[in-house]
Structure formats: structure tokens, C-alpha cells
Amino acid sequence: MGIGDRGLLDWLDDPSAERGLYYANRGDGWDFWSYRDLRDLVLRTAAALRAREVGAGDVVALVQRSGPGFVATFFGALAAGATPCTIAPPFAFQRADDYERHAAHLLTTVGPRITVCDEESQERLRRIAAVTDLPEPAVFGELVADAEPSDGPLSLPETALVQFTSGSSGFSRGVRISAEALRTNLAGMGRWLGCAPERPAISWLPVHHDMGLVGFLLNVVVTGFDGHMLQPDDFIRSPQRYLRRISEQRIVMTAMPNFGLSYILRRVRPADLEGLRFDSLRCVIIGAERIDPRVLDDFHALLGPYGLDRGALLPAYGSAEATLAVTGLAPGEGWSTREPDEGDAGSLAGTVVVGCGRPLEDRTVTIVSDDGDEVPDGQVGEIVVSGVSIADGYVGDAGTASGTSIGDRLRTGDAGFLRDGQLFVIGRLGDGLKVSGKMVFAESLETLLHQRGIPERRIAVLLGVRDGTPTGVAVFAGARDGWRSAAHEVLSEWLGDAELLAVEVPRGGIAVTSSGKPRRRVIWKALCGGAYEDTVRPLTAEDD
Structure with a gap:
């Protein structure tokens, strides 16, 4: 059996004391958890869950940030014969009411036997439990406080993961992933990328999302290589810290959406990279959203002089319904358009x-x-x-x-x-509109607008038929000078005689999924229902 064919819990049989997960702490340091220590925590969690009468057929909901507790709860649920289900913690949402509405829907859909959370999420989840039939959440530290490790894992559940879709088209949907589907997806990624214990990886992706969970964390733990983990907000505060770690630890693999590359380009200058090297990187997996070729070019132009090979940039495609990975560019090939x-x-x-x-x-x-x-x-x-x-x-x-x-x-x-x-x-x-017999897609228009200087997450394009009229809408989150004229130029060129509208919302006011994608159909429904009546107006070539 090759390393890429390992079962989901095989790593518990002989865990390494030298390899494991490194977590960025609140200072500038990193806290190390060996796989041997994580195994002990996993089996303590499994025992604690069994003591709560959690077992086969039950769902364990995880509402936690990335950390040892998340790893222990996920694999502990599997070791107890139950099905883990990851749900975004509150940090992924800017508004408390949005979060509570979103999390209540997901939790009610999946009906967990127990919800295990961190202290940061406890109060929000208690409010949700108070207005639903859901059980009170259990804080991870309290759950395992007095638990002794179980003797070993039970048989894996038939459904090894309930994974929610991003919800860009409305409410998220819970996808049932079998143990075999999860294992084969991890094995396929391992062979595609050449994963091996001696090849370390790093991620700042949220672990409630399939790219951060399946594509990174589960891949790292099941294969048994060193994983370096930052919180998403660590990366937002200092992408330089992330890049320094790559250089210092000779990281081989990482992953992020197009937004991550673009954010590094906005925040990092060549002077910040002096003394760093990126020639160890052979796999920078890019997925989860439409990829802008100019961002790839600019990213390589920034890091290339410090050793990043163009062939290390690996665009990929996947979905929650496919467990994750469907296609991917071979390392070293070099992307094309x-x-x-x-x-x-x-x-x-x-x-x-x-x-x-x-x-x-x-x-x-x-x-x-x-x-x-x-x-x-x-x-x-x-x-x-x-x-x-x-x-x-x-x-x-x-x-x-x-x-x-x-x-x-x-x-x-x-x-x-x-x-x-x-x-x-x-x-x-x-998310498209047929113009002169051809489909025009919202994501394509957004890519053109990003290329004209409007950052990701600051504009969303909506396309549809409103009151019988083909319509294109530019939703601006804190518009700046020149943005409206740029949007008018792009939309009028590609949408022909469609009605063009502009909607103004505050910065951060575009409804997004827990992975940051615009919830276009939700915004479109709100627009048609009059929710933006005070801010909607014709999109013209002139800025106000």
C-alpha cells in the first residue's frame, strides 16, 4: 500500500513524534503538535464522544477555528464511528445576524447529535440552540478535560463527511461523502501532487471549507507530512509572515484561491522579500474561484526573482459534490490560456x-x-x-x-x-445572460473589472431578466473614483442593449458565502424585491 492509499485513520497506528502540525501563535512563533500527541488527543476525543452516547449514524458538528482541537474532533468523530460535519465559525461572517441565520440553517439541516465548538463560538451557538431544537454546544476543552484515550478507533462510518457547499446560489447544501470517496480523493491528490512525508506544506485557508479541509488538512494528516497552519486573519494581517515561513521551512506545497494571490500582490513589495527564497515551492494549487491570468503573471513576476518557478503555479478545479479535486495541472508543466x-x-x-x-x-x-x-x-x-x-x-x-x-x-x-x-x-x-445568442458570464465580467483595478470582494456583477428586461447590475462595496465608469465600459461592451444598473453598499456589504464568493442569486432576489431601492440607479459612464 502506497502512502497515498492510506485509510483515513491509518495514521493513528504508528504516528510520528518528529512530524506534525505547526500552528502560528499570537506572537511571531509557532506551536508544534506531533502526530503522536495528536493521536492521543484524537482518542481522548473519541472516548469523550462515546461517553456522550455518540456513535454510528450520528453527526458531530464542528464549529471551530483551525487548531489541534479541530483535528481531534474531526478524527475523533470518525474514530467513534460518527460522521463529522464542519461549519464556519463566526469569524467568517461580518454580521452576527447573518451568521446566526446561516449556522442555524446548516445545523438544522444536518441535525447533529452534538456540536463541538471553541470558546469564541460558544455564545453565538447558544443563542441558536435557544431558538431551535438543537442541543447546547459543547466547548472542546471541557469535552475532553477528564477523558482517557480509548483503546482504538471503531469502524469508519459509511458517511465519513457531511460537507456543505459554498452557497453562492442560495443556502448551502449538505453533501454526503462516503469514506471510500474521501479516501480515493485524497489518494488521487497525493499522486497528482507527489505528496510524501518529507515534503512540508503550509495553509491559511479556513478548515470549514473543502479546499482547506480536504485539499490541505486531511491530505497532510493522512499522508503524515509537516503542515504549517495560519488562521485566515493571520494571513490578512501579514501575508509577509506566510511568505517568510515558506522560505524558512523550505515549504513544497500550498493552496489558495485567486483572491489570495491578488492580496499578496497588493500587500507585498519586492523589498519585503529580500533574503527570502521560494525555489522549494513546487505546488501552489489555485482554485475555488475564477482564475485571472494577469494575477498569475504578476504573482510570478513578484516571486520569480526570488526562486519561484512558473511551473509551480497549478490551477485546479473541484467541487464539494466531487469530494474536492476533479482536475489539476501537473507540477512543472506551466499554466496556459x-x-x-x-x-x-x-x-x-x-x-x-x-x-x-x-x-x-x-x-x-x-x-x-x-x-x-x-x-x-x-x-x-x-x-x-x-x-x-x-x-x-x-x-x-x-x-x-x-x-x-x-x-x-x-x-x-x-x-x-x-x-x-x-x-x-x-x-x-x-450566473449568465444570453446576448446575441451567446452566454455572457458574471465571473468573466468581474475578471475584466479586476483587471481594470477594482479589487476582489469590492464588486459583484449580477446578470438576469428583471421585469422582462435583460439586466446587468454592478454592486459596489464602497466605490472609488473611476470604478463606475470602468464598470459601465465593460458591461455596456458585453451586454449590448441590456439595462445597466449600479447598486451601492458599504464596504463589506456584499453578501458572500463562508468562502468569500458573492451570493449572486441571493443579492439578485433582494434587488428584485426592492431591498436596494434607495441605492439602485442607472449605471452611466460618468462617476458622481
């Missing part, structure tokens, strides 16, 4: 799209038309995935708003095209 062919399916013609690599082993990606027929190479349609690690289904009422469906194949609801076996992802099919 392509334009789709003309056709009835259409796209944002003339816009280059970054390739997200080829399907991982035992996965197949096809592109289909509205009728479900496979389209030729280069033509745009819906991305359909088949093969291993597809989810078993949804928890509760799956709904249909997102356009994603699970059956023999995964209908992703995403638009893209294939070229020479490589996947090029454009955006959500439900």
Missing part, C-alpha cells in the same frame, strides 16, 4: 480562460449541451464529472437553485470547455 470556439452555446468571446489541468486518475470530464449531448472540443457547455469520489447525495431537501445535481454523473452547473484534454472553467451557468 485559451479562448473558446464560437458556437450557439457561446461564451464571453475574446476573453482568455486559464486552463485548470486534466482529470485526476479514474475521473472523467465531459462538456454537454443543454440537451445533455457531448459537445466538440473547444465549445462551451456544462461541465459533467464521472468516476470515483462523487458524493452519495445531499442531506435533507437538496433543492435545485444551484443547478448542480448528483446521479450516475455529477452535473456541476458550471460552464467550461475542453481543449486537448485540459479543462477551462468559465463560471456558473445560472
Whole structure:
């Protein structure tokens, strides 16, 4: 059995005392937890959960920041035969009422036997429990305080993870991931990236999100290599700390969305990099949102003089319904861009799209038309995935708003095209508008606006038919001079005779998912319902 084929709990059999997880502390140091110490904490947690009569068929909800307690609760739930389910802690939301509404929906959907939280989340979860039938939350430290380690893990549950989707199309949906699907996805990523115990990794991604959880934390722990963990707000405060750690520890692997690269470009200058080296990095996985080719170019231009190889930048594509990874660029290959062919399916013609690599082993990606027929190479349609690690289904009422469906194949609801076996992802099919017979996608327009200087998270583009009229909307979060005219230039060019509107919200006022994606359909519904009546106005070429 290769290292990439390890079962989810095999690491408990012979944990290393030398390797483990390093957590950034409140100073400038790092706290080390060896896998041997983590094993003890996992088995104490399993025993504590069993003492609470948690077992097979039960769900354990985790509402915790990244830390040893999160690792112990996740693997402790599995060791107790239960199913872990990760839910964003309050730090991921700016408004308390938004968080409580979001978390209450998720917790009610999954119906946990117990919710294990950290002290930071306790009070919010108590308020949720007071107005629902959910049990009072248990603080991790109190849960395990007097527990002795169990003798060993029970059999794995059939469902090894309930993973919520990002919720960009409405409320998040709980996806049931089997133990075999989770294992095969980790194994596929391990072989794609060449994961090995001697190759350390680093992440600042939130562990409640599939990219931070499956793509990083579970991959690191199950494989058994050193993982260096920052909180998301650590990275926001000081991306320099993250980059220093890469250089000092000769980190091989990391991952982030396009936003992370862009944020480093805004906050880091060449003078901040003097004395640092990035030639150890061979895998910078980039996914979770549309990738801007200019950001890739600029990121390499910034770090390249300090050793970063262009071939280390690895665009990838995945989804919660596929457990995570679907396609990825091979290390060392070097990313490329392509334009789709003309056709009835259409796209944002003339816009280059970054390739997200080829399907991982035992996965197949096809592109289909509205009728479900496979389209030729280069033509745009819906991305359909088949093969291993597809989810078993949804928890509760799956709904249909997102356009994603699970059956023999995964209908992703995403638009893209294939070229020479490589996947090029454009955006959500439900976030588009047909103009002169071709689909224009909101994410494509946002990419053009970012290239004109409007930062990520400061604008969202909405497309749809409002009162019978094709409409494009630019939602600005704290607009600056020149932004409205730039948005008018882009939207009027690509949307033809559509009505163009501008909506002003305060900075931080764009509704986003727990992973930071705009909740376009939620904002669109609010717009059509009159929620922005006081701030909506025509989008013109002139700034006020």
C-alpha cells in the first residue's frame, strides 16, 4: 500500500513524534503538535464522544477555528464511528445576524447529535440552540478535560463527511461523502501532487471549507507530512509572515484561491522579500474561484526573482459534490490560456480562460449541451464529472437553485470547455445572460473589472431578466473614483442593449458565502424585491 492509499485513520497506528502540525501563535512563533500527541488527543476525543452516547449514524458538528482541537474532533468523530460535519465559525461572517441565520440553517439541516465548538463560538451557538431544537454546544476543552484515550478507533462510518457547499446560489447544501470517496480523493491528490512525508506544506485557508479541509488538512494528516497552519486573519494581517515561513521551512506545497494571490500582490513589495527564497515551492494549487491570468503573471513576476518557478503555479478545479479535486495541472508543466470556439452555446468571446489541468486518475470530464449531448472540443457547455469520489447525495431537501445535481454523473452547473484534454472553467451557468445568442458570464465580467483595478470582494456583477428586461447590475462595496465608469465600459461592451444598473453598499456589504464568493442569486432576489431601492440607479459612464 502506497502512502497515498492510506485509510483515513491509518495514521493513528504508528504516528510520528518528529512530524506534525505547526500552528502560528499570537506572537511571531509557532506551536508544534506531533502526530503522536495528536493521536492521543484524537482518542481522548473519541472516548469523550462515546461517553456522550455518540456513535454510528450520528453527526458531530464542528464549529471551530483551525487548531489541534479541530483535528481531534474531526478524527475523533470518525474514530467513534460518527460522521463529522464542519461549519464556519463566526469569524467568517461580518454580521452576527447573518451568521446566526446561516449556522442555524446548516445545523438544522444536518441535525447533529452534538456540536463541538471553541470558546469564541460558544455564545453565538447558544443563542441558536435557544431558538431551535438543537442541543447546547459543547466547548472542546471541557469535552475532553477528564477523558482517557480509548483503546482504538471503531469502524469508519459509511458517511465519513457531511460537507456543505459554498452557497453562492442560495443556502448551502449538505453533501454526503462516503469514506471510500474521501479516501480515493485524497489518494488521487497525493499522486497528482507527489505528496510524501518529507515534503512540508503550509495553509491559511479556513478548515470549514473543502479546499482547506480536504485539499490541505486531511491530505497532510493522512499522508503524515509537516503542515504549517495560519488562521485566515493571520494571513490578512501579514501575508509577509506566510511568505517568510515558506522560505524558512523550505515549504513544497500550498493552496489558495485567486483572491489570495491578488492580496499578496497588493500587500507585498519586492523589498519585503529580500533574503527570502521560494525555489522549494513546487505546488501552489489555485482554485475555488475564477482564475485571472494577469494575477498569475504578476504573482510570478513578484516571486520569480526570488526562486519561484512558473511551473509551480497549478490551477485546479473541484467541487464539494466531487469530494474536492476533479482536475489539476501537473507540477512543472506551466499554466496556459485559451479562448473558446464560437458556437450557439457561446461564451464571453475574446476573453482568455486559464486552463485548470486534466482529470485526476479514474475521473472523467465531459462538456454537454443543454440537451445533455457531448459537445466538440473547444465549445462551451456544462461541465459533467464521472468516476470515483462523487458524493452519495445531499442531506435533507437538496433543492435545485444551484443547478448542480448528483446521479450516475455529477452535473456541476458550471460552464467550461475542453481543449486537448485540459479543462477551462468559465463560471456558473445560472450566473449568465444570453446576448446575441451567446452566454455572457458574471465571473468573466468581474475578471475584466479586476483587471481594470477594482479589487476582489469590492464588486459583484449580477446578470438576469428583471421585469422582462435583460439586466446587468454592478454592486459596489464602497466605490472609488473611476470604478463606475470602468464598470459601465465593460458591461455596456458585453451586454449590448441590456439595462445597466449600479447598486451601492458599504464596504463589506456584499453578501458572500463562508468562502468569500458573492451570493449572486441571493443579492439578485433582494434587488428584485426592492431591498436596494434607495441605492439602485442607472449605471452611466460618468462617476458622481
